[in-house]
Amino acid sequence: MTRSEENYLKAIFHLGGQNSKLIATNAIAEQMETKPSSVTDMAKKLAEKGLLHYKRYQGVTLTPMGVKTALAIIRKHRLWEVFLVKKLDFTWDEVHEVAEQLEHIKSEKLIDKIDALLEYPKFDPHGDPIPTKTGEFQERAKQLLSELPIAAQGVCVGVKDTSSTFLKFLDKNSIALGNTIHILDKEDFDNSLHIQIEGRELQISNQIASNLYVKTA
Amino acid sequence: MTRSEENYLKAIFHLGGQNSKLIATNAIAEQMETKPSSVTDMAKKLAEKGLLHYKRYQGVTLTPMGVKTALAIIRKHRLWEVFLVKKLDFTWDEVHEVAEQLEHIKSEKLIDKIDALLEYPKFDPHGDPIPTKTGEFQERAKQLLSELPIAAQGVCVGVKDTSSTFLKFLDKNSIALGNTIHILDKEDFDNSLHIQIEGRELQISNQIASNLYVKTA
């Protein structure tokens, strides 16, 4: 498996290619920041290798083997992210770029030892689930903060937007995973929220609220 | 810098290219397990980039920039080896292959944090010196065990042969870096040694003795 092949599989997985849903060439090209013609070439190659099903002009879906391979890479990516944060004091907005490189290191022993060192974490610094060695993982029951009604409360468990800008904004406002958020009021005009978090009161826009995942009791 | 370029620089450094000694095309090809014609192509490219001096039919030497780059990669390689041994319980015969991959990860912050986590080690698991962030390092005063006279003693500080076979042999015979070795006797016929190490007495061939570095008091 080349690095490029691994990146295609990961992108297709993130677009939903695991549930026999046909993923369009253009969608993959956009996700990978490449051209559709390049995607077509790679789709043929990966189909040849038995990692995905490719129907000309229709799109691709991952085979069981393709899903397994994608999950192994996602597992590595997320474990490295946890390692960087927990062991090397990286901030959660710094880890993605480095993990993009580390996820391609080929050593089963290495990633299993990292997993053990971290005591088998279930979620990465952004709240995304970490597949086990055998590829199992459960998505946490969660919803967007923006979907909660007035007076509801939830624990912050993840972010939808993982951009550095957004993550730094959250840091600046001391909003972190694990924090409990109460919705005090919602503004009809722009859906902005008046919330209480860790004793403080805060006003946040709908754009913020619709990029924060919470778990309700 | 591509991975391939980095590997060429490292190989040339290991062949002595830092001391304005001309390194032959064939020597590089052998070290890299590639063909001389490939080396010529790469030599032109690296010369173009100012990383080495290339004289047609004569060989190459590293420029100051080339030395600096090579040392940065060697630093990463050796720090990762220490990390694998100290933090993840890898054995010293397992680390090289993985370090060959990890040395190409591009993140200054990452390697500096690994350095700090390990408390700035000066030597890797095979006794080789680790360059600092600024590229300084001193080779430890050492000599081959085979060069010591009868009755001399020394502390084991490194290995010349870093092959898995040799390292595993040393493990099996409980010979480790840091051990003190006394030369009890030397056999004229085959230069094999009768040694005392950590209380035990052992008979070792000249081939073993000429791959073990010791530091004398």
Add this chain to the structure above:
DNA sequence: AATAATATTTAGACAAATCTAAAAATATGT
């Protein structure tokens, strides 16, 4: 000094991964 052996370079090919531009298929709108 001429010849033979060795080392190095050049020329041309190939595989991987990408791109642009043109062609073909599919989807959309009236």
Add this chain to the structure above:
DNA sequence: ACATATTTTTAGATTTGTCTAAATATTATT
């Protein structure tokens, strides 16, 4: 349904790193 817009594929080119085979330069031997 048919013209138009969009999506996807194909054809051909490019870059990087490699290879083989032939040509050229250097070194060693007589």
